[in-house]
Amino acid sequence: MAYEVMARIDAMADDLFAEGVEAERLGKLADETAKKMREAGVIRMLQPKEHGGLEVHPREFAETVMRMASLNPSAGWVHGIVGVHPWQLAFADPRCQEEIWASDPDTWMASPYMPGGVCIPVEGGYRFSGRWQFSSGTDHCDWAFLGAMVGGSDGKPLIPPQALHVIIPRSDYEIVEDSWDVVGLRGTGSKDLVVKDVFVPDYRVMDGGKVIDGTAVREYGRTETLYLxxxxxxxxxxxxxxxxxxxxxxxxxxxxxxxxxxxxxxxxxxxxxxxxxxxxxxxxxxxxxxxxxxxxxxxxxxxxxxxxxxxxxxxxxxxxxxxxxxxxxxxxxxxxxxxxxxxxxxxxxxxxxxxxxxxxxxxxxxxxxxxxxxxxxxxxxxxxxxxxxxxxx
The missing domain is CATH 1.20.140.10 (Butyryl-CoA Dehydrogenase, subunit A, domain 3)
Incomplete structure (x- = not known):
């Protein structure tokens, strides 16, 4: 499967290189590049098979990212970042997986995980606000993983801090259009995101500490080597x-x-x-x-x-x-x-x-x-x- 993805990238090599020049001018990936990446299946490489993914060995994922980046640096960067998000979503709440992948297994998710937001607990979930920089490929994504801290009623993070990874749809955040004017990786479109007091249900929030130390995936019950x-x-x-x-x-x-x-x-x-x-x-x-x-x-x-x-x-x-x-x-x-x-x-x-x-x-x-x-x-x-x-x- 991975060799098929690589073959598709190789077949598009000249176009991908030319579109890298266009991405630099646009300050984000060209729409044609995102379309080619979807057709090649690059973002589904680490995605679970039950949701239309390929579940490849991470070495194969890395090799295709390298090849993509050698042709079109910005596309390779987006491939590497957005392409990892399905790996984590594989051990998120099944309701969340269904919500994102049921209608389109090629749905892309942005980030970042930096704790730029605060989640205030309310009945059934959290009230969520914040601002984040460096959301690579965000113009072509419909969901996002965003880092946050649990807050008190005063809106300030609790001490000791409790890290969360919050999963929200595009309708719940704003992309700041003029926020990516940089000297390198201009074509990644790594713009700022803003969230203003939205409700996020419990099932779309992951404990950041458990994600990083491996507890989350074991609690979910995944047994595949890839997700462990x-x-x-x-x-x-x-x-x-x-x-x-x-x-x-x-x-x-x-x-x-x-x-x-x-x-x-x-x-x-x-x-x-x-x-x-x-x-x-x-x-x-x-x-x-x-x-x-x-x-x-x-x-x-x-x-x-x-x-x-x-x-x-x-x-x-x-x-x-x-x-x-x-x-x-x-x-x-x-x-x-x-x-x-x-x-x-x-x-x-x-x-x-x-x-x-x-x-x-x-x-x-x-x-x-x-x-x-x-x-x-x-x-x-x-x-x-x-x-x-x-x-x-």
Whole structure:
């Protein structure tokens, strides 16, 4: 099944690349791109089979995200983020699954999970308000997962905080149209969302802590290996895969550009041993970044498939590997792009767009290395990290 999705992406490669230029101009995915992604089934890859999904191995999902991002960075980014949401919805309340997928298994869900809202308990559910940034692909989504905190009657979050993931339809939130004017990943349309005092029934609210520590999926009763994988393995996977894929796209365009280029000294670049060594070394680093990310997913899959529950230390090691893969990939293409000469800076060449988009990918919160590396190091020493070092692990 996954190979069919990849084949469809390959068949649309030229169109997807051209539409990436259009997405940059529009500040969101072109409608044609979203249509192609639906036809290819990319957002249904991690979706349960009983709701029209493919339930593929997460490695296969990551590989298709990389391929998409290498052609159209913004489409790859949306593929990686929106494509993970069906994985979580698979262990949400069945009433919620029916509400979203019954009439259209290709329904897309936006996010983000950042706790930008407050949920005040009322009979049967919550009153919900807030504002969120970075809702990637939101113009083509009909539902959203939004992060929130439980609040008191005064509207302020309770202490200690209680995190929620709230599932709401497009009719309950506003997209702020002029909120995405950025230097990279412009075509993702990652706009702000606003919710103003809407009612959300209990069955459309998930306990954020239980989602992240794996309790939610076990309470639901899922037994498939795919859905028993840690949230901290699955949620970052699409984002890092997209970042690596964008870097692979830059390498391909750099190779095409350098193939016939003559440098400022009048030497064919292919005959310049200094450039060839530097680019070769960087390309090997980029390949290693890809391989380490995929091997990390395979390792976690094998662990869970054997009936084991990953420890915090194992989850932290996985996150450490994933973050390092992103930084290694972007650092590699910095060395490649810097050796493409002054004309590579021109806006009519794709190199600069891929370079900007790759760097924008590093700005996502899941790619911040400090707390992840610190928490992983403490875990390896047998020390339980404090709560702020356990976030997103």
């Amino acid at each position: 994988l840690p949230w901290s393995t699955m949620f970052p996977l699409g984002i890092t895969s997209a970042t690596v894929g964008i870097c692979e796209g830059l390498l391909r365009h750099a190779d095409d550009y350098q193939r016939g280029r003559i440098n400022a000294q009048g030497t064919a670049v292919k005959d310049d041993p200094y450039t060839m060594f530097a680019v070769g070394e960087a390309a090997a680093d980029l390949r290693a970044a890809r391989d380490s990310l995929l091997a990390n997913v395979d390792r976690m899959w094998d662990l869970v498939d054997a009936g084991k529950t990953p420890t915090f230390e194992q989850r932290a090691e996985g996150r450490q590997t994933q973050v390092q893969a992103a930084w290694r990939a972007v650092t590699a293409i910095d060395r490649i792009y810097a050796r493409c000469g002054g004309n590579a800076l021109r806006m009519d060449k794709p190199l600069q767009r891929f370079w900007r988009d790759a760097h924008a990918g590093l700005h996502h919160a899941i790619h911040v290395p400090g707390t992840v590396f610190h928490g992983a190091s403490l875990s390896r020493l047998g020390v339980e990290p404090p709560p702020h070092l356990q976030v997103m692990i």
